[in-house]
Amino acid sequence: MKKTLWMILFFSSIIVTACVSEKPHDSKNLPPKENAIQPKEVNRPTSQLLTEIMDLAKKGTVKDCPFNVLDSIMEQVKTEWGDPDTVDQAGLGFYATFNKKKIVLGYNKAGEIFDVRSYASDMKDVSEQMIVKAFGQPAEIKNNNNENIYVYGTGHDIQLKIIIPKSSKTIDHISVFNPKRAESTGDYILDIKGSSNKLTDSAWASMQKWRKDIVLFAKNQENVFINGPNKKKVALTFDDGPDEVITPAIIDILAAHHVKGNFFFIGSRVKEHPEVVMEAFKQGNLVLNHSYHHLELTKLNKEAVRKEITDTGQAIKSVTGKEPAIIRTPYGDTNTDVAAISKQEGYSIVLWSIDTLDWSQKDSKNIVNNVLANVRNGDIILMHSDSDKGETKKALPLLIEELQKRNFEIVDLQDLLNIKGYQ
CATH class of the missing domain: 3.40.33.10 (CAP)
Structure with a gap:
């Protein structure tokens, strides 16, 4: 009987030992030892x-x-x-x-x-x-x-x-x-140049103040431009058209000299002269927005400003098939509301760094001199193409030829500013 009991105890201990030894060793469940060396792969990521x-x-x-x-x-x-x-x-x-x-x-x-x-x-x-x-x-x-x-x-x-x-x-x-x-x-913002002997002292002082203020304003506005970058390029811009005489003549002069211009057209006049608008577009010039009624936008309420912009955009699109993405506010009259509304409607505001003052001193020599005496890299040159600008038409060929002699490349605004011309 004692022998039988001893044998039972002996085999039971073997079975228990075997069971323990067959249990897999899971090192992952063991807490790491303090100061244990970690594998180098931990820092690899x-x-x-x-x-x-x-x-x-x-x-x-x-x-x-x-x-x-x-x-x-x-x-x-x-x-x-x-x-x-x-x-x-x-x-x-x-x-x-x-x-x-x-x-x-x-x-x-x-x-x-x-x-x-x-x-x-x-x-x-x-x-x-x-x-x-x-x-x-x-x-x-x-x-x-x-x-x-x-x-x-x-x-x-x-x-x-x-x-x-x-x-x-x-x-x-x-x-x-x-x-x-x-x-x-970033810091290449030019002063606005150009003078006229037809301005009164008070008008000149007022213009100088506006020029200074608008340059400071543009510096802190993403979508308001005075000039382009410091590169040997300039842009020729023409406001207040289209008409049936001066605008077509300017289009022809630009084509003859193989350069592109930028026409800021008034929406109500687009309706009157769609064939001129189309010709400007076909010749590769930019056809851009100059408001519908040429009003001071800062004196209008927000919805009226929006309507001046969108009505002109639609008028141009009805002729060319493309809505502009660049606007020039009449008289350069611009504030934060006008800039914000323009941006909401998909527009950059492009003003100018040289004013030929062809609307004041209507003299081809003064127009040419205002440019050539002041021209700098990246200048945006303001002229006009409405019906009483015969002296502008006369000055334009001389101006183009002299700029080219000075190795300025005459480009459109989307090239100069690296922005969209159309939406």
Whole structure:
């Protein structure tokens, strides 16, 4: 009996031991030992992320953004992504925020993108130490109030900026920045030139004040232009047409010299002379908006301003098949409401940097002199094409020929300003 009991106990212990030994060992369920050496692969995703950031920066962009700071423009962005959620004016230009993309694009008044910023969430855990380990010491550390900005060169005159709040010491966002594009047009706003001996002292003083005020106004408005960039290009613009004599003659002169002009037509006159409008369009000139009744828009209520713009746009579209995307406000009369309404209707406001004053001193010599004595890179030249501008017609061939002798390229406004001519 004792022998039988002993054998039962012996085999039971073997079975228990076998069961324990056959249970799989799950190291994942074991708590890690303190000070245990972690595998190198744990840090690999961060290393890959930082490598990708630098590789893309060298191409002028960031992850998940098809646009870059080398050759992209805002018109491409709007075509592909639509309008931004917000646009803010700051520093050297304007910043368009696309919330869902977690991307902010900085661009100058010519629409050239000079800054691409990413707020992607996968960067939020990357620390200063990891950045320095991957990229080395930055070329510069900018110490702002609440953040440090680590600046790295990419070898292509492009900067990679890494913005790190002092409170978190990890990446908030990155910026790929092109200094040359940022400076190319941001501060290049010209004074308005041109004089007339037919103006009274008070009229001249009033004009000088307006010129100064409108230049300051345009500097802080995304869609208001005084001039183009600092390049050897100018644009010839003609207001107040069409008529049946002067406007057709100007169209012919431009065609004979193989240059394009920009006609700001009054909507009510478009209805009277559609064949002239069509001829200007067929010859490759831009046919643009100059309001319907040529009224001071700042003295109208918002709906009246909108109607002046849209009625003219539709009048032109009924002739050419295209609605303009550029307007010149009558008398240059512009304020924040007019600029905002124009933008809502898809228009840029283009004024001028040289006034020939062909409406005041109607003298071909003065018209030519006002241009040639003052012409600069990027000038937008104001003339008129209504029925009493015979001296403008007379001056135009001389003006074109002399500008070409001085190696200025005469272009249309969409070329000069890098904006849409039509919607």
